[in-house]
Amino acid sequence: MFDIFLSHAHQDEARARTLVKRLEGWGFTVYVDFKDAALSQLPDRALADRLVDRLRQCRLxxxxxxxxxxxxxxxxxxxxxxxxxxGRAVLWPFTQRALRAKxxxxxxxxxxxxxxxxxxxRLDALLGEARAAAVRPADLRAMQDLAGITANKAPEFGQPEVATEFMANGPMKLYLAWLDSLTSAWRPK
Structure with a gap:
C-alpha cells in the first residue's frame, strides 16, 4: 500500500524525482513510474492494467x-x-507558468x-481522511457479526414484534461484537 501515486510528464522526471524525495522525507510512501522497472517492458494495454493495479494500492x-x-x-x-x-486527487504545480497553463x-x-x-x-490531512475511511479488519469483523445477527431474523423482519426485538437488542449485540473484535488483538492466545 502506498500513500501517494505520483502522476507526472516524462519531460518533468527530474522535477518529479526531487518531489519524490521531498514527499518521502515527509514520511509518505510514493508510487512513481520510474521506480517500477517492469513498466518500460509492457505494451500499452498491460501498462494500463498495471497502472490501474498500482493506483488501487494508493490513497491519493x-x-x-x-x-x-x-x-x-x-x-x-x-x-x-x-x-x-x-476519489482523491490534488494538483502539485511545478511552476507558476503551470498554474497559468491550468x-x-x-x-x-x-x-x-x-x-x-x-x-x-494538507497532504497529512488528506491521507489521514483516507486512512480513516479505509475498512480496517476490526470493522470488517463487526460487519460480519452484524450480518450474522441480522441473517437469523431477515425473513421475519416484516413482523412488528421481531423488528421491535431487533431494534432493542440488535444494536447492543453489534456494539459488543465490535468491541470484542477490537480487544481480541490484545488477548493472550
Whole structure:
C-alpha cells in the first residue's frame, strides 16, 4: 500500500524525482513510474492494467504538472482514473507558468492545487481522511457479526414484534461484537 501515486510528464522526471524525495522525507510512501522497472517492458494495454493495479494500492493521486503536462497521453487518464477509483486527487504545480497553463485545461479546476507552504500539512490531512475511511479488519469483523445477527431474523423482519426485538437488542449485540473484535488483538492466545 502506498500513500501517494505520483502522476507526472516524462519531460518533468527530474522535477518529479526531487518531489519524490521531498514527499518521502515527509514520511509518505510514493508510487512513481520510474521506480517500477517492469513498466518500460509492457505494451500499452498491460501498462494500463498495471497502472490501474498500482493506483488501487494508493490513497491519493498527486498530479504534478507543468507546461509539459498538456502533451502527456497518460496524465489525464491517470487523473480521471484516480477520480473514479480512489476519489482523491490534488494538483502539485511545478511552476507558476503551470498554474497559468491550468486555465487551458478546464478539468483541472475540479481539483485542489497545493501550495508549497502548506503542502505537507494538507497532504497529512488528506491521507489521514483516507486512512480513516479505509475498512480496517476490526470493522470488517463487526460487519460480519452484524450480518450474522441480522441473517437469523431477515425473513421475519416484516413482523412488528421481531423488528421491535431487533431494534432493542440488535444494536447492543453489534456494539459488543465490535468491541470484542477490537480487544481480541490484545488477548493472550
Amino acid at each position: 493521486l498527486v498530479f504534478a504538472f507543468s507546461e509539459a503536462s498538456v502533451n502527456s497521453r497518460w496524465m489525464p487518464w491517470e487523473l480521471g482514473l484516480a477520480h473514479g477509483v480512489i 486555465a487551458a485545461q478546464e478539468y483541472l479546476h475540479l481539483y485542489e492545487a497545493l501550495s508549497p507552504a502548506t503542502a505537507q500539512v
